[in-house]
Amino acid sequence: MSGKPVADVHGRDGTTHGDDVRGMFDAIAPTYDTLNHLLSAGIDVRWRKKAVARLGQKRLPAGDLLDLCAGTMDLTKMLADQFPGRGLVAADFAKNMLDRGASKVPAAERVVADAMQLPFETERFAGTICGFGIRNVAETRKALVEVFRCSKPGAAFVTLEFFKPTRFDTRLFHGAYAKVVLPTVGGALSGEGWAYKYLAKSMEGFLTRKEFEALLREVGFVNVTGEELLFGIASIVRAEVPR
Numbered sequence: 186m187s188g189k190p191v192a193d194v195h196g197r198d199g200t201t202h203g204d205d206v207r208g209m210f211d212a213i214a215p216t217y218d219t220l221n222h223l224l225s226a227g228i229d230v231r232w233r234k235k236a237v238a239r240l241g242q243k244r245l246p247a248g249d250l251l252d253l254c255a256g257t258m259d260l261t262k263m264l265a266d267q268f269p270g271r272g273l274v275a276a277d278f279a280k281n282m283l284d285r286g287a288s289k290v291p292a293a294e295r296v297v298a299d300a301m302q303l304p305f306e307t308e309r310f311a312g313t314i315c316g317f318g319i320r321n322v323a324e325t326r327k328a329l330v331e332v333f334r335c336s337k338p339g340a341a342f343v344t345l346e347f348f349k350p351t352r353f354d355t356r357l358f359h360g361a362y363a364k365v366v367l368p369t370v371g372g373a374l375s376g377e378g379w380a381y382k383y384l385a386k387s388m389e390g391f392l393t394r395k396e397f398e399a400l401l402r403e404v405g406f407v408n409v410t411g412e413e414l415l416f417g418i419a420s421i422v423r424a425e426v427p428r
């Protein structure tokens with residue numbers, strides 16, 4: 186897969202975008218976990234824990250939880266620890282990523298699915314979490330509409346993401362990190378430099394947190410609140426489905 190060009194993440198160029206992104210994650214799956222923790226100096230673990238805590242911030246309805254764009258299922262594992270007894274579903278369109286995560290939570294249902302067309306019944310989930318996934322989805326709105334459809338009244342939806350930064354210092358940091366550190370270190374250790382160039386591009390091209398929050402409200406979510414992590418390098422957004 187090395188050297189494969191990836192379509193512009195927000196070029197909205199239909200199917201090729203999804204195919205390229207899926208192929209890219211399938212290709213980097215073997216080194217994803219190691220690189221993730223290395224490239225974030227382990228901070229991602231703290232951010233993930235916080236996002237999972239946000240999901241349970243208010244009492245959730247009874248029912249299953251969904252880890253959307255679950256990748257190698259780190260968040261699914263944290264959901265299992267935090268919400269024992271709940272049914273868990275990990276959904277991702279890159280099968281290799283889910284396969285890498287399978288042993289972390291053997292009891293979770295693994296579903297290869299596109300976030301824009303979820304194969305789940307309406308109002309199945311009591312809560313959904315999506316970590317560093319939504320910015321990769323070709324049409325953000327379509328995925329949000331699907332999450333809303335699959336959520337029970339009163340369910341929560343938590344997103345942990347690198348939104349487009351608005352602060353000058355954070356923009357500088359994102360730029361340097363995404364353009365230099367990610368492709369250099371990620372490329373060297375995974376052998377898939379093209380993939381890490383894409384990841385850098387996807388951060389630049391995504392919505393700001395405020396824009397994302399507005400989109401959530403437009404789709405029907407209520408009580409939308411956002412918080413910055415480490416000067417806005419990453420953010421958590423929590424939203425609810427009306428009761």
Ligand SMILES: C[S@@+](CC[C@H](N)C(=O)[O-])C[C@H]1O[C@@H](n2cnc3c(N)ncnc32)[C@H](O)[C@@H]1O
Binds near residue numbers: 254282301
């Ligand atoms: C950066 S990884 C994040 C994985 C995991 N949530 C984590 O926190 O480490 C992004 C994941 O989103 C998945 N993804 C991207 N677009 C998707 C889509 N349209 N439908 C389903 N999964 C998608 C990718 O396959 C990849 O596993």
